[in-house]
Structure formats: structure tokens, C-alpha cells
Amino acid sequence: MSVYAGLDTSLDAVAICVIAETGEMLWQGKVLGDPDAVTAALQRWRDDLVRVGLEAGATSEWIGGHLVDEGFPVVCLESRHVKAALGAMTVKTDRNDAQGIAQIVRTGWFKAVHLKSAAGQRLRTLTAARKAAVRTVTANEQVIRGLLRPLGLKIGAVTRVRFEARVRQLVGADRLLLGIFEPLLQMHRC
Numbered sequence: 001m002s003v004y005a006g007l008d009t010s011l012d013a014v015a016i017c018v019i020a021e022t023g024e025m026l027w028q029g030k031v032l033g034d035p036d037a038v039t040a041a042l043q044r045w046r047d048d049l050v051r052v053g054l055e056a057g058a059t060s061e062w063i064g065g066h067l068v069d070e071g072f073p074v075v076c077l078e079s080r081h082v083k084a085a086l087g088a089m090t091v092k093t094d095r096n097d098a099q100g101i102a103q104i105v106r107t108g109w110f111k112a113v114h115l116k117s118a119a120g121q122r123l124r125t126l127t128a129a130r131k132a133a134v135r136t137v138t139a140n141e142q143v144i145r146g147l148l149r150p151l152g153l154k155i156g157a158v159t160r161v162r163f164e165a166r167v168r169q170l171v172g173a174d175r176l177l178l179g180i181f182e183p184l185l186q187m188h189r190c
Contacts, residue, residue, distance in 0.1 A: 002048060004105050005042060014032070015098035016042070019103065035067065038066075052105070053110070056076050056113050077105070140188050144181065
């Protein structure tokens with residue numbers, strides 16, 4: 001028997017609806033917002049699942065990625081299409097959304113979006129964190145340059161490694177300036 005599942009995900013909980021190919025509801029419930037809990041809830045239908053659908057969003061990448069890694073036939077649905085399809089529902093609840101998503105994946109009337117694996121999400125997190133760190137260091141350097149400029153102290157072109165030494169050279173033994181720039185230089189080192 002072909003089975004379809006719809007997930008309405010959030011950080012706290014995931015509403016799940018499992019339906020047959022006829023549209024008949026087989027099971028509906030709510031589990032913790034954790035990939036292991038979702039996997040356990042779907043395990044009963046694992047061999048019969050044709051599609052597990054969830055709407056694109058922050059938690060769907062996390063939960064969907066884990067389900068993909070576990071071998072479930074996951075499809076991530078474009079959120080505007082889901083909103084349009086579920087817009088006719090009079091009562092909007094997580095349970096109803098999960099049921100609507102299950103019906104969407106059963107009929108095949110959806111636009112899928114790429115769902116990253118858990119490993120892919122980790123790499124994306126790494127690159128985003130690095131980009132944020134570089135942006136922060138660069139902004140800190142600009143602040144230091146901007147604070148020194150009105151004092152007639154120009155850092156000039158220096159590498160990131162030589163930046164702190166150049167600032168210390170310009171500030172010299174001025175205790176007030178040392179007190180001002182020391183915290184900024186500590187942040188630059190981090």
C-alpha cells in the first residue's frame with residue numbers, strides 16, 4: 001500500500017499526518033521537534049512511504065536533512081505553494097497543516113525545493129560562521145582606523161597579522177589611548 005506523510009515542523013513539535021493513496025487518514029499525531037522523534041513516528045510506514053512532505057523553512061532543513069540521511073523519501077515543498085494550497089482551510093492548526101501537506105504530496109501538485117543533507121547543512125553553517133567572523137574583524141579594524149584618524153594617526157596598508165602591532169606603534173606609551181584601544185585589539189585577536 002502506498003502511504004504519504006505530511007509534516008508541519010517547528011522548534012518545539014512536529015505535527016505528522018500519514019494518509020493512504022486514497023486520501024484516507026491512517027494516523028495523525030504530534031512528536032517532539034527532534035529528528036529522532038520524527039523518524040520513530042514514521043518508522044511503522046517506512047517501507048510503504050512514497051513521499052514525506054514538509055514545507056521549506058529553518059526547521060525543515062534540520063529535520064528533513066536527517067530524514068534524508070535515514071533513507072526516507074523526503075520532498076521539501078516551496079512555501080508559497082503550500083500557503084496557497086492551505087489558504088482555503090477555514091481553521092489553521094498544525095494538525096490541519098500536516099494533513100494538508102500530506103494531501104499535497106499525495107496528489108503531486110507541488111513545487112519541490114532542494115533540501116540539504118545534515119552534512120551539507122553543517123558545511124553551510126561553517127561557511128556562514130566564517131563569513132560572519134571575517135565581517136566582524138573587518139568592521140573592528142574600520143572602527144579602530146576611524147578612531148585613530150581624527151588624532152592624526154594613520155595605520156596605512158598593513159596585513160591583518162601586522163594590524164595590532166601597527167596600532168600599538170601609533171598609540172605608543174599614551175596610557176589613555178592604550179586604555180581605549182586595548183579592548184578593541186583584544187576583540188581583533190579573537
